[in-house]
Structures are given as structure tokens and as C-alpha cells.
Amino acid sequence: MTPLTPATIPPPFARYAHGVHVAPGHALIATSGQLGLAMDGTIPEGAEAQAALCLANIDAILAEAGAARDHVIRLNAFVTGREHMAGYMVARDAWLAQVTSLPASTLMIVSGFTRPEFVVEIEALAAVPAEAR
Template sequence: MQMLDPAGIAPPFARYAHGVVTDPGARVLVTSGQLGLAPDGSVPEGAEAQARVCFANLDAILAEAGAARGHVLRLNAYVTGRHHMAGYMAARDAWLADLAQVPASTLMIVAGFTRPEFVVEVEALAALPGGASS
């Protein structure tokens, strides 16, 4: 994976890349949006706690595909209010803390999700190791 952060534009606001290039022929993993729904069906309060659950879910999906955080090319995240941005970003930055190269990332404010207690949703696009499948 190669991060693209051209010198001619403003640097990223946080721990993400403006663009990411992967090797030709890489297999692609696209996840559904993950909500802050724990395996026991509980939903923690607050954006940071919910985002940590979202990222744990993404870890499980990546592992199932034989991949890890470093294979993520792009994160798309949604929060239900501007006041949830800092909590989400803290969880995202912690999730990416050990990576030398970080994915592209977009964060949007939306009206809501399927249940009112959900305040964060995160989806990922990853390039899987091993190249094209046969």
C-alpha cells in the first residue's frame, strides 16, 4: 500500500491519507457498515465506546478474510452529530496508532441509524494479501 499526500494540497486533518494505492491484482474486501453493537447485543453509550466496538467488528471481519488493519485502504464513518466527531476520531486514531501507513478516511454527519441509540457507523475497504484469487 502506498499513501498519497501530495505536497500541493493541505495536509490531512488527522491520522489518515488523502489517497492510497494498492498493488495490481489485489483482492478487495468491502465491509458493511458496522454499528456499535457488541456480541452480547448491548450498545455502549457514547461515540468513542461505540466506535471501539465498530473497529473490533472490523478486526474480526479482516481476520476472517486473512487480513489485518494494515490492509485497509479506506474508512468511511458516519456520526449522528458534530459532537460525536471527537469520540469517533479518538477511537479511529487509537485503532490506527501502530500503523506506519494509514488509510484514506471520510467522516460524515448523518440524520440517524436504524435505532436511536446508535451514534456511529464505520465501513472499510481493504486490499487482501495474496493477490488475485484463482
């Protein structure tokens, strides 16, 4: 996987790549959008805590397929207001801190989720090379 960040366009705003090239021979893994819902049914308060839980859930889904966050090629995130962007970005940047090949990333503001307590939802697309499977 090769990050695509052309010098002819402005650099990314944060820790992500403008695009990612995936060579042939990779298996794709797509996650559903993950909400900040713990196994015991609790929902942490605040965007950063919810995003951290969403990303931990994505880690578990990736592990189930023999993948890891290094294989993520795209993150799509949704927050319910601009006030939640910073908390999401702190959690995302911490989650990506040790990742060397950064994924493409989109962050959107939406009107809401299934329950008003949810303020963040994150989905991922990963590509695992054949030799890693």
C-alpha cells in the same frame, strides 16, 4: 499500498492519507457498515465506545478473510452529530496507532441510524496482497 498525500495540497486533518494507491495483485475486502452492537446485544454509550466496538468488529471481519487493519485502504464513518466527531476520532486514531500505511478516510454527519442509541457507523475497504493470502 502507497499513501497519497501530495505536498501541493493541505495535509490531512488527522491520522489518515488523502488517497491510497493499490498495486495490481491485491484482493479487495469490503465490510458493511458496523454499528456499536456487542455480541450480547448491548450498545455502549458514547461515540468513542461505539466506534471502538465498530472497529473491533471490522478487525474480526478482516481476520475472517486473513487480513488485518494494516490492509485497510479506506474508512468511511458516519456520526449523528458534530458532538460525536471527537469520540470517533479518538477511537479511530487509537485503532490506527500501529498502522504504518494510513488509509484514506471520510467522516460524515448523518441524521440517524436504525435505532436512536446508535451514534456511529463505520465501514472499511481493505486490499490484501497476493503473498499475504
